[in-house]
Amino acid sequence: MGANTAENTNRRLKAVLEVLTEGVWTDEKLNAGAVLGEAIARVPLNEFERELLSGGIPRGHKTLTTATAKLVKAGWLVKGRAGWTITEDGQRATVAFADPAAFAAALDAGTPVPADTPLPSAPAGKPAAKAAPKATKVAEKVAGKAAKLVEEAVAPVAKAVRKRKSADNGTATPPATQTPAAAEAPAVSVETIDQPEAVAVAGDFNVLLGAPANWAPQYDESQMELDLVDQLWKIAADLPAGTYSFKIALNRSWDVNFGAFGAFDGANHEVHHSGGQLVIHYDHRTRDIVFA
Numbered sequence: 001m002g003a004n005t006a007e008n009t010n011r012r013l014k015a016v017l018e019v020l021t022e023g024v025w026t027d028e029k030l031n032a033g034a035v036l037g038e039a040i041a042r043v044p045l046n047e048f049e050r051e052l053l054s055g056g057i058p059r060g061h062k063t064l065t066t067a068t069a070k071l072v073k074a075g076w077l078v079k080g081r082a083g084w085t086i087t088e089d090g091q092r093a094t095v096a097f098a099d100p101a102a103f104a105a106a107l108d109a110g111t112p113v114p115a116d117t118p119l120p121s122a123p124a125g126k127p128a129a130k131a132a133p134k135a136t137k138v139a140e141k142v143a144g145k146a147a148k149l150v151e152e153a154v155a156p157v158a159k160a161v162r163k164r165k166s167a168d169n170g171t172a173t174p175p176a177t178q179t180p181a182a183a184e185a186p187a188v189s190v191e192t193i194d195q196p197e198a199v200a201v202a203g204d205f206n207v208l209l210g211a212p213a214n215w216a217p218q219y220d221e222s223q224m225e226l227d228l229v230d231q232l233w234k235i236a237a238d239l240p241a242g243t244y245s246f247k248i249a250l251n252r253s254w255d256v257n258f259g260a261f262g263a264f265d266g267a268n269h270e271v272h273h274s275g276g277q278l279v280i281h282y283d284h285r286t287r288d289i290v291f292a
Contacts, residue, residue, distance in 0.1 A: 005046070005059075005063065008045075009067050015042045016077070032265040048060075070108075091120055095120050097113075195231070197251050198250065200218075203245050243273070248287075248289065279291065
């Protein structure tokens with residue numbers, strides 16, 4: 001099972017480069033979440049890889065996200081705040097190491113791409129200029145697959161929460177046995193869901209919160225606090241007027257992060273702030289944020 005997962009991950013890493021190369025042909029920019037979603041669509045998760053980890057992310061998805069660091073180390077992929085970019089060596093790697101086994105061996109051994117390897121070219125009869133109108137549909141299809149993966153990951157967690165709440169309601173004291181005072185007292189419902197160990201607002205204003213650096217989810221100053229009553233993670237900060245960008249990062253790393261519309265590794269959240277206190281709420285049930 002472990003060897004199969006390793007093999008699948010290497011095949012998905014190759015698919016990541018292939019998806020990004022296709023984006024170069026059509027001049028279409030895909031966010032990291034869409035690229036990962038398409039790679040997994042091409043190499044589906046097996047039963048072991050579909051098991052949910054903390055935060056409701058499938059094991060195979062997290063393994064792939066972590067493994068993309070190999071592509072960066074090899075010089076085939078560049079990760080930036082605006083998204084992922086494939087290098088020319090990354091494009092050539094899909095040609096030089098076309099066989100999945102050869103690709104995995106080259107990646108693990110740090111084998112450089114032969115200098116005489118040509119760049120891959122778009123399929124005959126589909127030049128970039130003609131493919132551009134279709135690119136939007138391709139991007140929408142890829143983004144849809146990524147969204148479906150997140151939805152499938154969240155569904156079992158939501159189902160477990162509903163089941164636990166039903167069980168709690170079934171063991172509650174029947175109204176007939178309550179005292180008059182208790183019957184008149186307003187009920188307070190505290191919903192409990194599976195929460196990550198830590199949630200950070202990682203963005204371009206972390207230094208204003210006292211952190212040593214921006215875009216660094218590991219620092220205490222960037223961490224949000226969980227309100228046990230409404231199950232929302234919250235942080236408040238006094239910030240100068242301006243436009244700020246950030247993402248929600250779980251467990252003090254970038255392995256699992258959510259951007260705009262709750263998309264995994266999606267586009268940055270942006271807020272136009274008039275100055276003063278800014279309060280950010282993160283709802284782990286929807287993977288999105290609201291401003292208060």
